[in-house]
Amino acid sequence: MYISMVALKATDSYEQHQAIWSLFPGTPERRRDHLFRVENIMATSEVSVLLQSATEPVSSEKSTVLQSKPFNPTLENEEFYKFKLVAYPTKCISQGKKVIEIKDENEQVAWLHRKLSGANVTVTALDSFLVKNKKSFNSRFVCFEGILQITNAEQIYQALIMGVGRQKHAGAGLLSLAKSS
Template sequence: MYQSEIRVTGGFRNHYGVHQAVWSLFPGPADARRDFLYRLETPDAAGTVRLLVQSRRRPVSGPLAQVATLETLPLAAVSEPGFRRFILVANPVRTHSRRASGRRHGARRPLTEAGARDRWLTRKVDGAAEVIEVRSQVLPPFRFRKPREDFRRGCIQPVLFQGLVSVVDGARFADLLCNGIGPAKGFGCGLMTVTPAPTQPAQNMPPGA
């Protein structure tokens, strides 16, 4: 696995442009499946869009996005059982049935209550890790427009999760890190990054916001 910092250029005005720029880092067949995750970082003073990208393939700089830094992610080491601090931007939703929503494939509704968001995360990592501490914060929505689909518009409500987990199954946790958590992965959600934590976690993390 590779982990890279990416600079996006081109003055994109919506998240679909960023989505396309990330795809451009991995040239290949048009029908290739997505094998990367990314997270939007805070733009710098000059307004440059910066991304953290995790990928199975090595990214290649191009006119839309440039690789600023690149390193190999030691997946086996970071997924070993033990405590990990984590950061995750995800899209916690509840899916309503086709009958209830009146839509062909059902409808996803964002989880707006802090407790519901945190329980969603606990369910998503169940069997791979135990959530020890978590706080969550609603971020500004991701709005996008797809010009090749009659300018279809969409909106994703991302949430920033931070906290501490105890990895209990290394293989399953590695799968979560590789494949992401929750929907909207093609639009900057689902990437969990982790760092080692002390064996005795502090008990002073504030409750979910």
């Protein structure tokens, strides 16, 4: 795997999705093997994103790889980690036929605990923001930050690799961990 910082010439989430795919040329349509998170919006109508991918990204007309390095995380039970996750908390209603956003902060934190059930999670910061998309509806993403203690390393590793929740194509789901000292 690779972890990269990338500059995208796109501010709309659909355009960002297309720009991210342009980093992997010559690959047939396949299952997504990357996750990304917008880190900041630059004055030049570009955005800086953190990208985690199975293959190394290559700069394109729509995207510039600023830096990239191999990434091979090892997680240990009982260890403490700082975490950051931008997610799209949702719940199914009507026997799973309709999906709605979770807007209540306490319910959002409960959703996070369910998604990261392989760890004891303490949320220290929570912020929500609207993500614009010209192709479909706008979504309210939530940025969770805090500390987690791993109780099931394999379960958290899967969340790290596969992402958490919905809207991964639009920049949600990338879980970042840093060992807490």
